[in-house]
Amino acid sequence: MSVTKRSCLRCGTCCRKGGPGLHGEDAGLIEQGVFSSKDIVCFRKGELAYNQAKGRLEPLSCELLKLQGKKGTWECLFYDPGSKGCRIYAGRPLECRTLMCWDTRPLEKIMTDDDRLQRRDLVPQNSGLAALMADHEAHCALERVARLVGTNQDVMEERDRRAKIIDICLYDLHFREAFREKTGVADAALYCYFGRPLFRAVRGYDPWFESEDFLRYFVK
Numbered sequence: 001m002s003v004t005k006r007s008c009l010r011c012g013t014c015c016r017k018g019g020p021g022l023h024g025e026d027a028g029l030i031e032q033g034v035f036s037s038k039d040i041v042c043f044r045k046g047e048l049a050y051n052q053a054k055g056r057l058e059p060l061s062c063e064l065l066k067l068q069g070k071k072g073t074w075e076c077l078f079y080d081p082g083s084k085g086c087r088i089y090a091g092r093p094l095e096c097r098t099l100m101c102w103d104t105r106p107l108e109k110i111m112t113d114d115d116r117l118q119r120r121d122l123v124p125q126n127s128g129l130a131a132l133m134a135d136h137e138a139h140c141a142l143e144r145v146a147r148l149v150g151t152n153q154d155v156m157e158e159r160d161r162r163a164k165i166i167d168i169c170l171y172d173l174h175f176r177e178a179f180r181e182k183t184g185v186a187d188a189a190l191y192c193y194f195g196r197p198l199f200r201a202v203r204g205y206d207p208w209f210e211s212e213d214f215l216r217y218f219v220k
């Protein structure tokens with residue numbers, strides 16, 4: 001006899017698959033101190049993400065803030081495997097409150113780009129940090145790398161194209177290092193302010209980004 005699921009069985013599957021994307025109303029949870037910038041990762045515009053509806057990887061049309069995963073995994077950092085529970089249950093974000101794995105229609109309704117929480121919602125627009133974030137984006141936009149990946153060999157030699165991409169990814173790392181040294185901001189918060197390191201974020205654009213030939217510039 002098959003049983004139709006109508007309530008959460010606390011199996012933990014959704015929390016182990018990844019933390020929720022954040023929406024406008026989740027900003028209130030940050031103000032209340034439920035979580036902070038060091039718990040958030042930004043997937044920047046242009047980063048490849050899996051589109052559930054289309055079943056394929058696509059560049060993000062706008063940035064996406066999510067709760068971070070635990071080291072080396074996608075499992076939400078607030079998931080407690082021992083109790084199979086959420087450590088911030090009373091203050092869990094909108095997507096977690098909306099998700100019913102037996103009926104995803106309510107979740108699909110709120111998954112619009114218009115309601116996404118953005119970095120500009122977290123950082124005062126006239127602040128030094130906002131200026132640095134804009135500067136970083138101007139130099140290290142995913143779209144810059146994507147354009148170079150798609151550049152025809154008739155326009156630019158393969159060797160020059162790859163050298164330019166490595167330059168941009170190294171700039172990103174040096175930028176983060178300088179920011180960390182000057183401000184003392186926790187490493188984890190850099191993922192919120194500047195996204196994932198560019199050399200990681202470009203994975204998926206070209207098999208070369210997973211090769212030893214590319215990674216040796218960034219992983220010591």
Ligand code: SF4
Pocket residue numbers: 014015018019020067076077078079080085086087088089092093096
């Ligand atoms: S915030 Fe809580 S409910 Fe949401 S994915 Fe993380 S552990 Fe699960």
